[in-house]
Every structure is written in structure tokens, then in C-alpha cells.
Amino acid sequence: MVDWHLLGLSFVAVFLSELGDKSQVAAIALGGSSRFPKAVFLGTAAALLLASFLGVWLGEGTAQLLPAAWVKGIAAAGFGIMGIRLLWPQAEEATESEVES
């Protein structure tokens, strides 16, 4: 017995709240620039699934187990590193087609 109303409601609620949110923006940025868009999709989907699984499973306990400010700080550093990595090699990348190893 599946409660289709509840299933649909949770789908629509989460879908709308995620549209244009930072994880989707990150998926656009990484998916377009990475050599492995499939890895970006699987990584994003798995991360979101695990995060919401923990939300259902741990409920209120998540905030105590993982302090949000720390966790977000580490994530911010991760995005910063990935962003700088994309911006850094501009000069050598412009001539990439000519360069042979």
C-alpha cells in the first residue's frame, strides 16, 4: 500500500525547493565543465539521497551529530578549491590543443 498522495506531495515539495538551489547550480557548473558528467550526476544524487536519508533516519539528531556551521564551512572550502582549480589553469588551457606531452 503506497500513499501516492504523500509520495507526490513530498516529490513536488522537494523538487521545487531544490530547483535553483546551490546543489543544482553546482551540478550545472560541474556537469558542464567536468570530463565525467556521469560521475558528477552520481555524486550529486548520492549525496542528496544520503543527506535526506539521514534526515528521515536521524531526524532532530542530525544537528547535534553534525554541527551545521562546521559542515557548511568544510563544504564552502571544497567548493572554493574546485572553483579555483577551474579558474587557475586558464593560460595553459588556451593553448591545450597545441601542447603535446
Next chain:
Amino acid sequence: MKFAAAVIPTTVLSSDSTTHPAQNPTATTRETALEAEAPTSEVVQEPTSLQQKSGENTNAGFWRVFFSTFGTIFLAEIGDKTQVTTLLMSAESHSPWTVFAGAGSALIATSLLGVLLGQWLSKRIKPATLDRAAGVTLLVIMGWLVWDIGGF
């Protein structure tokens, strides 16, 4: 859990579009090859042929991209509004697994849409321009997260 376990492995095995190493001699030496050119639409039919053609480096690159994406997105999402929504709904209803199935499929859909949009853009924008835009976007997300922390 059954839901997540059923979705992910089949997607891994179904098909794999990667840039052929021959077109991209420098890419194998790079860590994440984020600066590589836009992927071709070449489809590798069997999962084993990926290893035979591209060797260890492509495989390692795939998993490096997977884990760096997974790690940052997971940490960014923990305690965020998706989770709040999920939490509220599972608290109100007595069937948290139905809520999880709905939320989970929505999250898969939004990440698929995001990556597909990125792919669509990568076919229309020069790789160098796209990388610059993507780099700036990621730095904006970093600012977004720092702003979130400040709001606590």
C-alpha cells in the same frame, strides 16, 4: 535504502560517455581534468571496455570527480532546507519511507536536470569560457554557504 541501492548501480553500468584519451593527451595526467574539453558523445557499450580503452587513469579520474562532488554536495546539503522539508513531512506523517521515496526521486531528478543543463551548455559555449563561468559559479556557492553560516 533499497531505493538508492537499486538506482545507482544500474546507472553506473548502463552507459558511459567519456572523452576518448587520444583526443586529450594531457588530461590523463591531470587530477580532475576539469579543464578538459567538452566530452564527446561516444558511448562505451560494455563496462569492461572502459578500463581496456582508457586504463586506470580515467577510472581514477571518474571516482575522484564522484567523491569530490559527493563530499561537497553532501556537506553543503546537511541541515539545509531540503532536509528541513523532509523532516517536517516525516514528522507529520507516519510513513517516513514514502516521504523519503518522494524526496529521493525529486533529488535525483533535480541533479539529473542540473547535469543535463550543464552538458547542454557545454555544447554551446567554448570550454575555456565555460570553465571560467563554472569556476566563478562555484566561488559564488562558496560565498552562499559562508553567508548561510553567518546567518546562524
